[in-house]
Amino acid sequence: MLGPLLLTASRSDRLRRIVAASPLTRSTVDRFVAGEGLEDCLTAVRSLTAAGLDVTLDHLGEDVTDRAAATATRDAYLRLLDELAPLGLGGRAEVSVKLSAFGQALGEGGHDIALEGARRVAEAATAIGTTVNLDMEDHTTVDSTLAILDELRRDHPGTSPVIQSYLFRSEDDCRRLAAPGSRVRLVKGAYKEPAHVAFQDKAEVDRAYVRCLRILMEGGGHPMIGSHDPRLIEITRDLARRTGREAGSYEFQMLYGIRTAEQHRLVGEGERVRVYVPYGTDWYGYYMRRLAERPANLLFFLRSFVPG
Numbered sequence: 001m002l003g004p005l006l007l008t009a010s011r012s013d014r015l016r017r018i019v020a021a022s023p024l025t026r027s028t029v030d031r032f033v034a035g036e037g038l039e040d041c042l043t044a045v046r047s048l049t050a051a052g053l054d055v056t057l058d059h060l061g062e063d064v065t066d067r068a069a070a071t072a073t074r075d076a077y078l079r080l081l082d083e084l085a086p087l088g089l090g091g092r093a094e095v096s097v098k099l100s101a102f103g104q105a106l107g108e109g110g111h112d113i114a115l116e117g118a119r120r121v122a123e124a125a126t127a128i129g130t131t132v133n134l135d136m137e138d139h140t141t142v143d144s145t146l147a148i149l150d151e152l153r154r155d156h157p158g159t160s161p162v163i164q165s166y167l168f169r170s171e172d173d174c175r176r177l178a179a180p181g182s183r184v185r186l187v188k189g190a191y192k193e194p195a196h197v198a199f200q201d202k203a204e205v206d207r208a209y210v211r212c213l214r215i216l217m218e219g220g221g222h223p224m225i226g227s228h229d230p231r232l233i234e235i236t237r238d239l240a241r242r243t244g245r246e247a248g249s250y251e252f253q254m255l256y257g258i259r260t261a262e263q264h265r266l267v268g269e270g271e272r273v274r275v276y277v278p279y280g281t282d283w284y285g286y287y288m289r290r291l292a293e294r295p296a297n298l299l300f301f302l303r304s305f306v307p308g
């Protein structure tokens with residue numbers, strides 16, 4: 001019940017202003033966000049990669065409403081890639097972009113504006129030996145995002161999409177994307193979706209995840225298991241054994257600040273693990289989705305408003 005309410009709240013500008021203005025929110029946001037500045041992000045990159053983890057970096061922001069903001073997003077990623085270059089991490093440090101922050105929803109020309117911005121970022125990523133991941137947002141954006149993926153992959157084949165198991169269409173998308181060389185992140189899905197496009201029941205979403213996972217693990221691509229769910233992690237490792245996949249031919253991905261001990265445990269057992277590291281000032285939507293995933297996080301957040 002709380003989850004859907006929080007997801008609705010994640011799209012409210014009024015609440016965004018109230019929550020973001022409270023100094024008390026800050027301490028709870030820090031658990032999920034590496035910091036507001038580029039230097040904070042780079043500090044996290046250095047420490048995570050030194051511990052054997054790979055990273056994918058998200059300059060926070062989504063749903064921009066004008067072209068200047070879309071350009072600012074693109075430029076923020078270009079600065080990030082500039083700063084990553086001297087670290088020499090190559091594909092160990094990739095970037096994750098939300099196309100809505102590149103202008104995807106700017107009416108008529110939005111798709112092309114987002115494509116051009118993402119193309120510039122993909123060129124800069126390729127130049128330093130790394131790749132771009134296209135995060136997946138609500139279901140209305142999937143066709144446009146996958147079309148942009150196809151365009152970018154012509155010159156930048158390492159570009160990856162995210163497939164959300166809660167969408168009915170995703171098994172078909174996985175079949176199409178499970179080709180040699182294709183990197184695909186599989187997640188359950190974090191948006192509030194209507195019943196005509198997505199499973200509403202958690203157990204059904206989990207079962208759909210396993211069906212998609214099987215397609216990707218049995219295919220020739222590089223599956224990226226974006227989940228903290230212990231059961232799905234075990235199923236992945238079991239499928240890897242059964243399909244004869246070596247560690248490194250697939251990878252686990254988890255969010256910054258969530259199940260950190262598990263991230264280290266898997267690396268210790270020889271698995272490849274990539275941490276999704278968000279940074280920047282526009283953390284509201286991202287943060288609210290993390291609260292929605294786990295009611296206990298909301299209690300933690302509300303407690304920060306109680307004095308003493």
Ligand code: FAD
Nearest residue numbers: 135136162187188189190226227228229253254276290293
């Ligand atoms: P759950 O069943 O939700 O959680 C399993 C366990 O993980 C929980 O019991 C708890 O221990 C822990 N856990 C999960 N979430 C939290 C949390 N917020 N706080 C504390 N503990 C938690 N979604 C999209 O729609 N589009 C994307 O592009 C996208 N990219 C992602 C990238 C990565 C690397 C990851 C890990 C997730 C991404 N997601 C994305 C979010 C995803 O869709 C899920 O909402 C999220 O991962 C929670 O699902 P779960 O698989 O971890 O399983």
